[in-house]
Amino acid sequence: MNDNAPTTTTFVPWQEGAELLGLKRSAFFYLVETGQIRIESGRGPRDGRYSLEDIEAIKRKRASGKPRKAIKPRKRLAPVIYDWLSPLDIPAILRLDQQVYNEMLLAEAIVYQQWSEKNPQLAMATFDARSNRQEMLGYVAALPLDEAVILSILRNERKEISVTKDEIQTYDRPGAYTLLANSAVIHPNRPDLLFPILTNIAQEWIRRYPERYVTRIYAQSESARGDQLVQHFFMAPRYDLAPNAYMLDLSRPGTAKLIRWYQYMLSRKAPLPPELRQSYTPESWPAIELPTSWIPQERKR
Numbered sequence: 001m002n003d004n005a006p007t008t009t010t011f012v013p014w015q016e017g018a019e020l021l022g023l024k025r026s027a028f029f030y031l032v033e034t035g036q037i038r039i040e041s042g043r044g045p046r047d048g049r050y051s052l053e054d055i056e057a058i059k060r061k062r063a064s065g066k067p068r069k070a071i072k073p074r075k076r077l078a079p080v081i082y083d084w085l086s087p088l089d090i091p092a093i094l095r096l097d098q099q100v101y102n103e104m105l106l107a108e109a110i111v112y113q114q115w116s117e118k119n120p121q122l123a124m125a126t127f128d129a130r131s132n133r134q135e136m137l138g139y140v141a142a143l144p145l146d147e148a149v150i151l152s153i154l155r156n157e158r159k160e161i162s163v164t165k166d167e168i169q170t171y172d173r174p175g176a177y178t179l180l181a182n183s184a185v186i187h188p189n190r191p192d193l194l195f196p197i198l199t200n201i202a203q204e205w206i207r208r209y210p211e212r213y214v215t216r217i218y219a220q221s222e223s224a225r226g227d228q229l230v231q232h233f234f235m236a237p238r239y240d241l242a243p244n245a246y247m248l249d250l251s252r253p254g255t256a257k258l259i260r261w262y263q264y265m266l267s268r269k270a271p272l273p274p275e276l277r278q279s280y281t282p283e284s285w286p287a288i289e290l291p292t293s294w295i296p297q298e299r300k301r
Contacts, residue, residue, distance in 0.1 A: 011040040011049035020055055021062075031058065078137075079129040080193065082200045082296050084121045085139055087113045092127070092136040100185050111161050112141075118168045119144065123183070124201045126193050138186035138193045140201060142179040142217065144169040150180045150218045154238065154245040174211045176275050181219040184229060195258065195294040202262045210270035217248040234259075251276045261288045 017037065018028040031037045036058060038051040085093070090109050097109075116122055123141035127133045149167055152158050160182055169177065186194050205214060221230050221244045234255040235246035254260045264287055266272065 009038075010052040012052050012055070014048075014050055017050050017052070017055045021059055077190070077192070080126045080137060081129045082124060082126050082197065083133075085112075085116060085123040085125045085141075086120060087116050089125065089133060089136065092125075092134060093139070096136045096139070096185055096187060099187060108161060111163075114165045115143070115163070115168045118165045119170045121171060121204070122168070124197050124204070126197055136187075137190045138197055139183070140181070140185075140194075140197050141183045142181045142201070144171070144177045145180055147178040147216070150178060151241065153180065154218060154220055154241040156242060171208065171212055176213060176215045176273070179214055179217045181217055192293065195291075196296045198258060199290065199294045200296050202258060202265075206262065206265045206269065209266050210273065213266070213273065213276065214250055215275045216250065219246045219248075220244050221246070257288065257290065258294070261290050264288055 014025070014028055014032075018025060021028065021031075023031075028037075032039060032050060037054040040049040040051075090113055093109055093112070094106065112122075122143060123139045125139035126137050128135040128137060143163065145163065145167060146169070149163065153160050153163075160180075171177075184194065186197075205212075217235070218238075219230050219235060220242065230246045235248045238245040238247050248254075248259070250259075250263065254263055266276070
């Protein structure tokens with residue numbers, strides 16, 4: 001046998017080579033174009049035949065390499081329920097505050113209990129559905145107050161905690177309301193729950209409309225994270241009140257997706273009152289759908 005005889009190389013169509021490697025067309029031709037698989041002489045890169053020797057060498061190399069790490073399945077999140085906070089939920093509020101702030105805001109909780117006795121629909125919360133409301137995972141509170149009271153708080157003329165039970169409004173009367181968004185607390189392991197909570201609140205106001213509606217929402221940030229959250233909703237700074245004061249005027253077309261959806265839903269339910277129309281018509285607010293992850297999957301009991 002002549003050891004110097006030229007070896008014969010077998011060439012195969014790309015489809016056969018890709019099947020041997022378990023690759024799609026684009027991945028196979030990447031190996032060709034980077035020189036890892038030779039092409040038969042005289043043929044073009046896309047209509048040629050390719051070295052079976054090279055293909056099998058790549059296959060052996062992959063087989064002898066370290067196995068790929070298995071993809072861990074996503075952890076199944078605990079089922080939740082949404083409901084208005086009640087005075088009986090104060091212990092759960094304190095436990096959540098401890099987890100988020102490393103302190104129990106007892107004074108604020110006692111004041112909230114008094115407010116809640118006047119209006120039990122101040123804050124929407126979410127609970128672990130298996131805990132019988134003992135494990136709270138987040139809540140967002142908005143206080144219906146006379147606008148003059150809100151402005152005095154934002155100007156730092158008085159503390160929010162000084163709001164009396166008598167100043168908290170109920171939703172018995174028809175007409176316009178102004179809100180002070182005074183807290184948003186979410187369990188650090190469940191940031192996904194913020195927008196479902198907010199969507200649930202928006203749904204409640206859609207249900208109340210047109211008998212009752214919100215004209216403006218005010219807020220003040222107390223931290224860099226709070227400032228980012230407020231600005232996420234494109235609330236306008238109110239530097240005339242304080243450096244950390246913001247306002248959302250719902251008579252203006254919203255920029256945040258949740259606000260645009262809310263305005264669209266109102267305009268389709270009933271004609272807008274003068275306080276919400278300004279120079280804009282409902283036709284200015286196009287149809288919009290929310291991400292499915294924002295829609296509360298477990299409704300209130």
